[in-house]
Amino acid sequence: MSIVVTGASGHLGRLIVTKLLAAGADPATVIAGARRPETADDLGVTTVELDYTRPETLAKAFAGVDTVMLVSSSAIGERAQQHKAVIDAAVEAGVARIVYTSASHADTSDLIIIPEHRVTEEALRASGLTWTILRNNWYTENYVGSVQGAQATGVLLGAAGAGKVASAPRADYAEGAAAVLLGEGHDGKVYELSGDHAWDYPELAAAIGEVIGREVVYRDLSTEEYIAALVAAGVPEGGAQFAAGADAGIKAGLLADATADLRTLIGRPTTRLVEALRAALV
Ligand SMILES: NC(=O)c1ccc[n+]([C@@H]2O[C@H](COP(=O)([O-])OP(=O)(O)OC[C@H]3O[C@@H](n4cnc5c(N)ncnc54)[C@H](OP(=O)(O)O)[C@@H]3O)[C@@H](O)[C@H]2O)c1
Numbered sequence: 001m002s003i004v005v006t007g008a009s010g011h012l013g014r015l016i017v018t019k020l021l022a023a024g025a026d027p028a029t030v031i032a033g034a035r036r037p038e039t040a041d042d043l044g045v046t047t048v049e050l051d052y053t054r055p056e057t058l059a060k061a062f063a064g065v066d067t068v069m070l071v072s073s074s075a076i077g078e079r080a081q082q083h084k085a086v087i088d089a090a091v092e093a094g095v096a097r098i099v100y101t102s103a104s105h106a107d108t109s110d111l112i113i114i115p116e117h118r119v120t121e122e123a124l125r126a127s128g129l130t131w132t133i134l135r136n137n138w139y140t141e142n143y144v145g146s147v148q149g150a151q152a153t154g155v156l157l158g159a160a161g162a163g164k165v166a167s168a169p170r171a172d173y174a175e176g177a178a179a180v181l182l183g184e185g186h187d188g189k190v191y192e193l194s195g196d197h198a199w200d201y202p203e204l205a206a207a208i209g210e211v212i213g214r215e216v217v218y219r220d221l222s223t224e225e226y227i228a229a230l231v232a233a234g235v236p237e238g239g240a241q242f243a244a245g246a247d248a249g250i251k252a253g254l255l256a257d258a259t260a261d262l263r264t265l266i267g268r269p270t271t272r273l274v275e276a277l278r279a280a281l282v
Contacts, residue, residue: 001029003181004061006050006086007071008032009039011141012101015174016069016181017043023178033061052082058089068098069181072117083120087127097130097187099180101173104137104192104255111254112245132186134177137194138167138255140276147208147277149233150216156205157219159226163201163250166194166258169276176265193262195270198255207273211281223248 003020007013013032020030021044032040033050040047050061052073062068068090073079083100090098103109106117117135124131150156176193180186199207201218209216221229223244230240249255263270271279 001066002031002064003029003067003069004031004033004048004050004065005069005071006033006052007073008043008047008050009034009036010071010074012170012174013069013071014040014043015171016071016177017045019171019174019178020181021045023175023182025178025182031061031065052085053078055085055089058086059093062089062093062095065093066096067181068095069177070098070100072101072103072120076113076116079116080119080123083116084123087120087123087129090129091127095129097132098124098127099132099134099177099186100124101177102133102135104135104194104257106133106135109249109254110252111249112242130187132180132188133190134173134180135190135192136173137192137257138165139173140167140169140195140271140273141280142167143204143208143277144280146204147212147281150205150208151212151214154214154216155219156201156208156216157221157226157229158201159221159223159244159247160201160250161220163247163253164198164256165200165204165250166196166198166256167273167276168193168195168262168270169279171279172262172266172270176262179265179267191261191265192257192259193265194257194259195273196258196260196263197270197273198258199273204273207277210274211277 030045037047048061102117205216205218
């Protein structure tokens, strides 16, 4: 049984390969796919060129492969098309199964990043392939920049109000993905993967304070104020809009669903916020 992991040069893809090996997968059955295969050379498995925008690389990478682990692309705005190309190539190559990293409640959520995931989920359902959808909540690592900011100012800025986030570190999601890839009974399943506990930004500020050893307070801003503060701190306008849009979704409760799906897949509690932040800063 061979598994090709896409985006294997990225943070999550690398971790999925590592977790597959840690869970006992035969290295000969795991293939790391990346635009520049040499960036995945250190993973200790076969690498293959795999570029979502170059169908010829997809056809080659999927020939004779049983399972495609499609790690969603980082090319925001182009992802739906890129993922469709992967799904089409998987069908064409006769791949048996595809596992996709989606986002929380992609079928109903209004979160800023959702539309491309929703389109991809629909394409998977229409493809005729056997699929499993891993709807990942936020990565705890998304807040590493906030830790760095708070280190300098003692303040965590945001626009999420009392909204909660059921985050988990990438390593936990990767372990969940490995469990699905190596296990049975996951065909046609949609998992809402999250941390065990949903925290709010005052709790995040306290956790950051614990990690950096100084008091950190949360200052809640309006969306407009938050965008202005980020731009003033040097964040490009588009990035600031994106961050504020994400916080608006958090304020509306769109990332608050703490489910048991991830802890069930990995067979242990998910990593606590403080520990995950600490690990992300190493
Ligand atoms: N849940 C969350 O909080 C959250 C946060 C951020 C992102 N995400 C999503 O989760 C995905 C994985 O996260 P991550 O942290 O591992 O992101 P990442 O480190 O930025 O990795 C993204 C991967 O996508 C690859 N990629 C981009 N365009 C490609 C193309 N045309 N062909 C093939 N590969 C391409 C990159 O390859 P190169 O190395 O060649 O650039 C990289 O391997 C992201 O891409 C995004 O969809 C989720």
